[in-house]
Amino acid sequence: MILIIGLGNPGPKFEKTRHNTGFRVVDEFAKENNYPGFEFSKKFKAEISEEKINGEEIMIAKPQTFMNESGQAVKLLTRTYKLEAKNLIIVHDDIDLPIGKIRIIKNRGAAGHKGIQSIIDELDTKNFIRLRIGIKPEKPARQNTKFLAGFVLQRFNKEEEKILKPAIEKTVEVIEFFLKEGLEKTMSEYNS
Numbered sequence: 001m002i003l004i005i006g007l008g009n010p011g012p013k014f015e016k017t018r019h020n021t022g023f024r025v026v027d028e029f030a031k032e033n034n035y036p037g038f039e040f041s042k043k044f045k046a047e048i049s050e051e052k053i054n055g056e057e058i059m060i061a062k063p064q065t066f067m068n069e070s071g072q073a074v075k076l077l078t079r080t081y082k083l084e085a086k087n088l089i090i091v092h093d094d095i096d097l098p099i100g101k102i103r104i105i106k107n108r109g110a111a112g113h114k115g116i117q118s119i120i121d122e123l124d125t126k127n128f129i130r131l132r133i134g135i136k137p138e139k140p141a142r143q144n145t146k147f148l149a150g151f152v153l154q155r156f157n158k159e160e161e162k163i164l165k166p167a168i169e170k171t172v173e174v175i176e177f178f179l180k181e182g183l184e185k186t187m188s189e190y191n192s
Contacts, residue, residue, distance in 0.1 A: 001057040003083055004029065004175060005046075005074055007092040007115045009153075010064040018135040019067055019115075019152040021093040021164070025133065025171045026060045032172055033058075040064060044080070046073040053179055070115040071122030078123065085128040089178070091171065092116060093152065097134025099160055100167035102174060104187050105130050129183060131171055135164075 006026030007019075014020050030038070030049055038047035038060075046061040059081075063073035078088060092115060097103060107127045110117035120126045135152070137160070156164055178186040 001059060001081055001083060002087045002089065002179065003077055003081065004058065004060045004089045004091065005070075005077075006060070006062050007067060007070050007090065008062060009067050010062075014153065016155050017153050018093055018156065021133050021135060021168070022091040023062050025091045025131070025168050025175075026062060028168050029172045029175055030060055033176075035060065038062065044073055044076045046077065048077075053176075056179070058179065067115040067118075069118055071118035071120070074119045075122040085123065085125050086183075088128040089131060089175065090116065090119060090128060091131045091175075092133070093135045094132035095136055095152065097132055098136050099134050099138065099156075100163040101134035102167060102171055102190060103132040103134075104174065104178075104183075104191055105132065106183065129178075131174060133164075133167055133171055 004026060006022035008014065008023030009019055033051060033053060035049045035051045038049045040047050044061070045065050046063045048059060048061045050057060050059045052058070061073065061077060063070045065072050092113060094113065096111060106129050109126060110120055116130070174186060174190050177189060
């Protein structure tokens with residue numbers, strides 16, 4: 001089994017905010033691959049859906065803790081299904097990448113992303129695959145911790161949405177390519 005987790009914050013208040021880019025990707029992936037609707041699992045503290053792709057069970061999940069506690073849901077899912085870190089893909093927003101840019105990485109630190117830090121802390125490893133989607137504005141304001149905390153909870157403006165929408169579609173394509181071809185080929189194909 002492969003587990004794909006999109007990061008975000010639960011509830012309508014946070015829909016389409018920058019921090020919920022991971023949720024948007026797994027929603028699009030679910031739609032493109034005819035997944036059944038997400039169902040909330042109290043046991044996993046997440047909304048989950050499962051489907052077979054190329055004969056392999058692929059579970060997708062959206063943690064329903066808040067971003068900073070994403071690791072709780074990830075730990076519950078990976079422990080229950082006895083998944084190794086190599087079968088775990090985390091999809092998340094990244095303030096360090098220009099808006100719409102996609103990067104595939106593995107075995108790297110959180111770089112200040114609290115959702116990723118929570119996962120690293122709970123799993124006691126950073127050796128999992130991450131799909132980083134850039135949310136950095138083209139003309140960034142002065143960035144400090146207070147600015148960033150508010151910024152990630154803002155919605156994208158119309159111009160940014162025009163850049164983000166194709167990036168979300170491309171990220172779905174990256175996931176589909178990974179499921180067929182594996183990590184190395186995916187990184188060389190899409191990390192240009």
